[in-house]
Amino acid sequence: MKRKIAPKSNPNNTGLVFNPKFLEHEIYYGHPESPERLKRIMEQLKNDNLLECLERIHPVDNPLQYICKVHTQDHIRSIQDISITGEVAKLAVAHVLGAVQVVSMGKNQNAFCVVRPPGHHAHNAGYEEGFCYYNNVAIAAKYAHEIMGFKKILIVDWDYHHGNGTQDAFITDSNVLYFSTHNLFDFPGSGYPEIIGYEEGKGFNVNVPLGFGATDKDIISVFEEILKPIAVKFQPDFILISAGFDSRKDDLLGCFNITDDGFSRLTQIVMDIAYKYCEGRIVSVLEGGYNLEGLAKAVSCHIKELMTYRTE
Ligand SMILES: [Zn+2]
DSSP: OOOOOOOSOOTTOOEEEOOGGGGSOOSSTTOSSOHHHHHHHHHHHHHTTOGGGSEEOOOOSOTHHHHTTTSOHHHHHHHHTSTTHHHHHHHHHHHHHHHHHHHHTTSSSEEEEOOSSOOTTOOSSSSOBTTBSSOHHHHHHHIIIIISOOSOEEEEEOSSSOOHHHHHHTTTOSSEEEEEEEOTTSTTOOOOTTOOOOGGGTTOEEEEEOOTTOOHHHHHHHIIIIIHHHHHHHOOSEEEEEEOOTTBTTOSSOOOOBOHHHHHHHHHHHHHHHHHHSTTOEEEEEOOOOOHHHHHHHHHHHHHHHHSOOOO
């Protein structure tokens, strides 16, 4: 029998992004980045009695005007030409921006985006990179900064893989601080700690590689000892999480050993930072995670934390 956890309310008014159209995109049948991932997440949220408490977030109109802040017209044209996928990728961005909008306005304290395709590997290649087409989180950071007027955006990326697309989008930008934990010796092969940013962006790119089999203790100590002091200095106005759960134990594509409790703790640390500097504003966006059962459980734990009111 499934254990049911019924939160009495949603004191943070945590919002949820989901659209069944996200299930229509498929790289090919049997690919690990499958529609089943989102189906299982939504089932888990329902079984854990979270779904009924989470307010659904609507997409923004005309997302292409914001997508082009990160992606070239050539890239956008090529992606738009991919049947079904082009539309789904655009819709995913529109929903993530919808989340940034409602959290910016204070309508929702924070939000989780159950979206696919993921985004953090996307540059301007004109095709899919690492299962990504448009960089959802990078576009969200630009939107939070340029449209919503937040000065300093912190991106926390705990996916097993390095978010090379996001790093490269802001490598010379001091308004967006990109912080990533990842395995350096896996796809995409970037994420060296020496890469700290260039020009204006020098010091605003923080790569912290973890070793094979990294545990809760390893990643939590990095968040406590490296991310927290960085946040004290940076004082973000808005926080985005590239929430990849392929860093969870037993993932098909990852080899870290982060548990669901570990993800709860990481969420708490990011929330502590958010409450301290930016009135709790967090938009968390799904990236990887390919063990269907593990992904669903980890997402549920992450959302439960987001729903829990905390103060520093
Ligand atoms: Zn990944």
